[in-house]
Amino acid sequence: MFRPKLLFTSLAAFALGACSPQDQQAQTSAALAQQVILPTYSRWVEADRQLAQSALAFCSGKVDLAQARADFYAAQKAWAELQPLMVGPLAEGNQAWRVQFWPDKKNLVARQVEQLVKSQPQIDASALEKSSVVVQGLTAYEYILFDSQIDLADSATKLRYCPLLEAIGERQQHLAEDILARWNNKDGMLEQLSKFPNPRYADAHEAIAELLRVQVTAIDTLKKKLGTPLGRLSKGIPQPLQAEAWRSEASLSNIAAGLASAEALWSGVDNHGIRGLLGAEQKELATRIDAAYAEARQKLAAIKPPLSELLASEAGRQQVGDFYDSLNRVHRLQESDLAKALGVQLGFNANDGD
Template sequence: MFRPRLLITSLAIALGACSPTDPQATTSATLAQQVILPTYSRWVDADRALAASALAYCQGKEDLSKARADFMAAQKAWAELQPLLVGPLAEGNRSWQVQFWPDKKNLVARQVEQLLSSGNAISPATLDKSSVVVQGLTAYEYILYDAKIDLANAETKARYCPLLEAIGSHQQALAENILAQWKQDGGMLAQLSKFPNDRYADAHEAIAELLRVQVTALDMLKKKLGTPLGRQSKGIPQPFQAEGWRSDMSLASLDSSLTGAQALWDGTDKKGLRALLPAEQKELAGKIDAAYADVHGKLKAINQPLSELLKNEAGIKQLNDLYDSLNVVHRLHEGDLAKALGVQLGFNANDGD
């Protein structure tokens, strides 16, 4: 028996399936595929190069300057990834395996020396069972840059090389494992691209998490700059609390992290979070663009490492101006952008630090 009402209902369902795609779903998928996944892939490539570099250096096929350059590349790749820590790398304390900061009690130096003095053979397998303090880039940096370690001495180099090789291997394995989880069926790439799924009830939840991660990373950048500036120690500079103080990588890492955060905002061809702002929010988009440009401009104008800038009033003023500029970027995202996108940020992972 023909039932017109049933036919109309079926047509409505069919037409609904063909309705325009949810802009938030489009943005989430675009960011996952064109921004986040490529950044993870670059991180994997940098860690593969780091593992190969450790072996080459320890076998005498690569000099110290090349080993340090490969470390810097891995550190920059990691820094760029930090505003994109959504999914498996943000879980189970995995990020601590990549970098241990802040190191308020010089635990990296102490635990590296304790491990090497234990008499146990160092290998990737033994390192996997060790503290996160000695597994990552901070320990790698300690070996390559600490003033007390003379790698020109063959005996000293032979002492530290097994750990250097083990860290390189650990970083490569960790990065490859995370990337594989991203790409697997039902992994983060799929979860950010099609809704609903096991992680997100809808695209708005995904966009909200991406913004939360970005805002948390921007807040962390303020801490990485503010801590050595002495903003939490009554204005007394704390140079040894800077990220990458041994290699003077602090400002370069900050620049890379800012680039990662801006990639979420801009996306490819302006199809990032900014694409979700309605036309009446054009002024806000302009403010955020200008804020990013201001921080990049201030970073570009700095021609000394952080450690040198902290030694005089002019340098400290330059760093404080940079902090204030970075704070504008953070506040615009945390306040105005979150409100415009209807996102409740809630608890910040850095709160209470």
Template sequence: MKMRMRNVLPVLLAMLVAACSDPRQEVTEQLTNQVLLPAHEKWHGSNAALLVATEGFCAGELDVSALEQAFYRTLQQWSYLQPLMIGPMAEGNRSWQVQFWPDKRNMVARQVEDLLAAASPLSQEALEGASVVVQGLSAFEYVVFDEAVDLTSQGDRYCPLLTGIARHQQALSGEVLSLWAGSEGMTVMLTAFPNARFASADEALGSILRTQITAVDVLKKKLGVPMGRLNQGVAQPWQAEAWRSQHSAGNLQASLSGAQAVWERVRSLVASADLVTRIDAAYQDTGKKLAALPAPLVTLVQEPEQQSQLQSLYDSLDNLETLQQVELARDLGIQIGFNANDGD
């Protein structure tokens, strides 16, 4: 009898564990450990590499193409991170320190030149006390890619700024990573409930989805603004994100990949197989349309014959957002709530 009970107990224990398991908590843990935290770590790593490349360029050890490639990698990691910015990165004005967009009045160029005119050579202390407009990747992009800047002959003027920005970015991403660690860090808040942020895995999952869906809406804005959707159909090419480096479409692709990484973990929770199929197809359709863009966005929005292709991409993003904001939220029973970008 004792032997039989000994054999039965592990089975009962396994059944009890299975009965108590929470699929939503499991998915939230997967998102935290496999998507959110690794994205922040890779972003921090790209900032470290950007600093190395910047110092190498300013020391005459690397050419400008190496600096450009390091910038592209950092920009891509930052774009991938944007649909995943739950917690520390979305607080304390931190995201503005990384990228200033939209720049409707060419503030980046004007403030960079004003700062350098007022403090030359520029010190790290002066940069840290300056506007967020000059502390991030938008200012870095201006210096490296703008036709008005001759970086080769004016390295002494601009290198202190480039190095200062790279140091600021590395420090910022390091600070954010530290807020994910420890007994009260974001990792614990997303995996052990209840806590000071979330009462349950449902609340945490809802917050992750709100962040991701808002980011998809921002993708629409990043496409729609240069298309002229907010300007009576008049194209605004200089409002394209990263127009100087002609990397706007690449940013959109990276952000879409970040959003899709969330969906790939959440899809197992969806009751409707039809909805899963439609959201899968929506991601595939949007990805294909982005990859098919024949030229940089700053160029395409100025070509009337490309408007139908851009409109098709915009409609695809709109469909993807609606599927998630309305139908996915309904299927999961999660209240997405007000979108901060509604009305833009």
């Protein structure tokens, strides 16, 4: 595999100890794992612990629906931030489906939740683990808290859904804690992204390549999450009910969280991100990617949610479409130019064939 010689400015050379490209990639991988990725996983665990406590508190009448929804928003945001950083155990064994089921093209979440509360009215977390992934995660939790057909102010309705709500909260907490523990274990992902060679990566270049693949795939997924409801993937026909988190109207805020997390992998802390691997002769590419991220952030910040209202007007669709195009520029620059500059073969995209 072709690996270009990386040249560095005196500042970067000083910061990274004037080491070889391979050493530099090892330091970058370790820095990203310790300073960007692991803290995001830790925030996800804390948000899910709070979600589990929130479900219990709501169902026992200690907090109201507004607080339960706020805790859900926090858990959903933590999950959105994690998706551009999904390497290791969370990316294996369909674990991500257990956190969030999307896209839900056939309204499976509503149908399967209703079937489950009818067939197993007192379900708990251990039984839920054996159930369909469709009902185990945040999308099912969102359905219970936000669907217009569910009146949680009615005590009988609340009593009907609360066992499942509590089971999902506990299930998500246990899943997140297990993933974080596997990250921190001996020979876990933190160590594998920090010391080379290891059973997962023959060298640091392989680790950087996987981080870039995950980031590029995540940005492509953000495009899909926007493009599907916008109609870019359905012959120009908007499909607002195919948006992620349409019931909670958090589609755009989730995309903002994911975009910020992808940019964190690019920038790193103190320039110890993927950007720092570009040499002086690649400064122009780094500047173009910086500008693409900035443009996407600015266009998203100018959009006033909810997405469903924007999709209902020509002006709103145009504004969302402009943001989609800016997101596409971020994706293409990293998928093509950046990958080439770093000598990375991206290969199969997890979204291919969707």
